[in-house]
Amino acid sequence: MPEDYSVAEIAAFLGAELRGDGALRISGLNTLKNAEPGELAFLANEKYASQLGSCNASAVILAPKHSATDNSGDEGSNATQYKGTVLILDNPYLGYARISQWFDRAPKAVAGIHPSAVIATSASIGASVTIAANAVVEANAVIGAGSYLGAGSFVGARSVVGANARISANVAIYHDVILGSDVTIHSGSVIGADGFGFAPDGAGQWQKIYQIGGVEIGDNVEIGACSTIDRGALGNTSIGNGVIIDNHVQIAHNAVIGNNCALAAYSGLAGSATLGNNVTLAGDACVVGHVTVCDNVQVTARGLVTKSITEPGSYSSGMPLMETREWRKNAVRVTQLDSIARRLKELEKN
Numbered sequence: 001m002p003e004d005y006s007v008a009e010i011a012a013f014l015g016a017e018l019r020g021d022g023a024l025r026i027s028g029l030n031t032l033k034n035a036e037p038g039e040l041a042f043l044a045n046e047k048y049a050s051q052l053g054s055c056n057a058s059a060v061i062l063a064p065k066h067s068a069t070d071n072s073g074d075e076g077s078n079a080t081q082y083k084g085t086v087l088i089l090d091n092p093y094l095g096y097a098r099i100s101q102w103f104d105r106a107p108k109a110v111a112g113i114h115p116s117a118v119i120a121t122s123a124s125i126g127a128s129v130t131i132a133a134n135a136v137v138e139a140n141a142v143i144g145a146g147s148y149l150g151a152g153s154f155v156g157a158r159s160v161v162g163a164n165a166r167i168s169a170n171v172a173i174y175h176d177v178i179l180g181s182d183v184t185i186h187s188g189s190v191i192g193a194d195g196f197g198f199a200p201d202g203a204g205q206w207q208k209i210y211q212i213g214g215v216e217i218g219d220n221v222e223i224g225a226c227s228t229i230d231r232g233a234l235g236n237t238s239i240g241n242g243v244i245i246d247n248h249v250q251i252a253h254n255a256v257i258g259n260n261c262a263l264a265a266y267s268g269l270a271g272s273a274t275l276g277n278n279v280t281l282a283g284d285a286c287v288v289g290h291v292t293v294c295d296n297v298q299v300t301a302r303g304l305v306t307k308s309i310t311e312p313g314s315y316s317s318g319m320p321l322m323e324t325r326e327w328r329k330n331a332v333r334v335t336q337l338d339s340i341a342r343r344l345k346e347l348e349k350n
Contacts, residue, residue: 003027005102007059010040011087013102014095019067020085024058029096029103032060044093053081060084061092109148117149126163144181156192162219174231180219180241188226191215195230195237195253195271209233211253218243218259227251233271240277258295 008022026040032048035041035057042061043049049066060082067088089095109130119125119137126145131137135149138156143149144163153167156175161167163181171185174192185191197209213232218241223229227249229237237251240259250268251257257269258277267281270289275281279293282301287293291305296312299305303317319330 004038007040007085007087010059010099010102014061014087014089014098016061016087016089016095018085018087020059022085024085026058027103029100030057032057040087040099042092042096044096050081055082055084058085059087061087061089061095063090063092064088114151120157132169138175150187159192168225174215176214176231178214178216180217180221182220183217184222186223186225186247189223190228191217191223192231193228195233197233197253197271213237213254215239221245224249224265246283252289264301 004025004027006022007020007024007026008018010026011018011022025038028039030036030039030041032041032043032051032055035055037056037058039057040059040061041055041057043052043063043066052060052066067086087095111128111130113119113131114133114135116133117131117135119131120139120141122139123137124142125137126143126147128146129143130148132149132151132153134151135153136155137143137149140158141155142160143155144161144165146163147161147165147167149155149167150169150171152170154172155161156173156177158175159173159177161173161179162183165179165181165183167173167185168187170187172190177192192215194211197211198206199209201207211231211233213234214236215229215231216236217239220241221239221243223245224247226247227245229239229251230253231237232254235254237254238256240257240261242260243257245263246265248265249263252269252271252273254272255269256274258275258279260278261275262280264281264283264285266284267286269275269287272290273287274292275287276293276295276297278296280298281287282299282303284301285299285303287305292308293305294310294312297309298314300314300316303315305315309315319327
């Protein structure tokens with residue numbers, strides 16, 4: 001692809017209204033604050049609107065409300081601050097997301113198998129597959145057409161990697177894992193390790209429960225770095241289509257995640273927890289085992305789901321940040337709530 005693009009080309013691709021010089025060339029993307037001539041910026045968060053006036057980008061993607069002509073005479077108005085070329089979209093952040101692929105600088109893989117890769121003779125390797133140095137593909141595994149296995153990656157016996165997957169360096173995919181098409185897994189993640197299954201033997205020791213299920217992951221799923229998805233104890237751990245999983249996320253055995261869910265860093269699902277479709281877990285949010293979260297739920301940062309959620313909406317738990325002295329006072333008061341409630345009940349009787 002070319003090194004740069006005209007603003008007119010970008011506007012046409014995005015379906016944006018163009019105001020200004022469509023012949024300007026764009027060679028990169030940047031923030032409003034840091035953009036230089038030759039770069040494209042965007043305004044998606046209202047808190048950064050004040051940066052429009054000093055933005056040096058050749059063009060900016062704006063929502064209609066920030067691109068309207070302002071007749072108020074207020075020179076500080078956001079609508080009049082940026083005088084350059086603009087692309088007008090209802091959703092500038094989505095526009096930025098779509099155009100970012102044009103400026104992706106990740107090295108492009110060249111199909112082929114590195115001599116140091118170890119591939120079982122019974123493995124099936126599709127057309128135009130790239131397998132990098134020291135990768136391992138075990139017996140009866142299947143690698144779909146157009147897929148990429150990074151250096152040191154591992155695909156276990158009988159596992160299936162769908163078409164056009166990108167498995168980064170040092171990813172471990174254990175045996176009996178099924179990945180759909182267009183799946184991306186970043187470095188250090190482990191798919192299909194044993195779930196945390198142990199039974200107390202009554203004598204103070206633990207008897208391991210062998211995890212004889214697998215993992216199923218749908219199409220168009222992206223998994224960040226150093227995340228873990230455990231195999232099922234009986235049956236499979238299941239991830240739906242279009243799911244996005246951040247770094248350092250733990251998904252325990254037999255968890256079920258519906259389509260188009262988003263799990264931010266340090267979030268986690270305990271065993272046999274179920275998420276419906278379009279569920280978001282913000283950073284460090286957790287779901288305990290054997291509960292179900294219905295469709296269209298958002299759990300805010302550090303939220304702890306301890307019972308099933310049956311109604312869509314946003315849910316929160318925990319105590320937000322405050323000054324330490326105030327937090328200490330409130331922490332003490334929390335421990336006194338039961339006593340206060342009993343005293344209040346006695347007062348109400350009287």
